[in-house]
Amino acid sequence: MKPMENAGWTPLPHSDEDLERAKSVPDTPQTRAPTYRLAWNDEDFMTRRETRAVRLQLEHLKPEMILAERGIRSTVVMFGGARLPEPGGPAWAAKNETQKRNLEQNSKYYDEARKFARLCSQQSAGSYYREFVVVTGGGPGVMEAGNRGAHDVGAPSIGLNIVLPHEQAPNPYVTPELCFNFHYFAIRKMHFVMRAKAIVVFPGGFGTLDEFFETLTLIQTGRMERVPVILFGRKFWERAFDLDYLAEQGTISPGDQEIIDYAETADEAWNIIREFYGI
Template sequence: MTPNEDRKIREKFQQKTWNEIKTNDSWAIFKIMAEFVEGFERLSKIGPCVSIFGSARTKEDQAYYKLAENIAYELTKSGYGVVTGGGPGIMEAGNRGANRGKGTSVGLNIELPFEQHDNPYIDSDKSLDFDYFFVRKVMFVKYSQGFVVMPGGFGTMDELFEAITLIQTKKIGKFPIILVGTKFWSGLFDWIKNTLLEEGNISPKDLDLISLVDTEDEVLEVIDTFYKKYSLSPNF
């Protein structure tokens, strides 16, 4: 455990004075508010976009990186914008494909002690930095009309289940959630179906919120079908 990690744990057990609460906790509200305001102001004009989630650890020479890049490229060539977490790996691939397709390329970067840094394929006026994960996730779901989820780790799972929960509880519209890579995701999906559903913790119709695919063409088919159902059109 690093000294900083140790400090964060010990701080939770320290009794704070009222002045310390006002100075530290209360002032944090204004920083949170500032992140929300900037996010709302800068993202409200980007138009219909699809979020691409996935691992920051995926390398440029790996198959999923190239697949994510191709998906983003095809999305932008079809008129959709692309939103990613703004960092390396799958996020970089998504912005790279959007940049190659000359479409909207948004990056919502998070300040982390490792892994995360801006990638160079984000539109210069559409790169935002966040300190709070929950503010960043609000921006993902508020300004996305579809979610493409590539293989990833805990962060990707967090974003995936955030989107599923908000759709399931009708807090946002029933936008497509597309898991790319059936080999990677089938174990999780089977667990959802055979454990969560069997235990009665979800409804059978909740399974319909998720699509499993393997190619960029399948991703576009799911997204286009959604738009045609509501007689909508992307950013042409």
């Protein structure tokens, strides 16, 4: 006999139904006790050190399920500095005149990031926004420019925000239904690279360097398939680090530098991706 044919069979209650039932119990010292709360609805329990493994799993699972339900198969990742201003805007992060001057000079990359995101999103439209979807860290600067470029052409884009000591609010151009928030850097970085068909990196600081070098390591060690890795601004990056020096010292293999391409404009970067994939 099938379950539905058994008159005594009833489906298991959904979690949200159980939560409503828990609210309707008598108000007694027992029902007010923290131990009486449903485990998954007990914030004190869920944030204990011992439940860290559960939280790690949930941070991976929630975006994974939502992106899969949306049908998003591949992304173009845009890394870059939160402090780069829009051209003509204030260099709000500058601590001195030198920083102010350099941030204003590098503000040209805001426009290039915005244009690059438009090019990606126009390609993405041909797949009903399942391929080449723009993803950023969700914050200001280059991240805002990336989400804004997608927004310019009516395309969805993803923002992977993270809780920081200084509050990082999502920029207003992230698609609200694709705006995520993370506690764990490691899980956030997994989501950046899991669907990546290209990684583009604009001038930035420690966070940008961390994301960039982790991507290089994954490709170098074969833990991630080879995809275009494009640095905007050769002059900036050749001052920031010297891969030729690392090769000369023997700490990387000759040819590891070839993982990277350089571009100065959005068109140059997009052409690298087009040639790589034959699109």
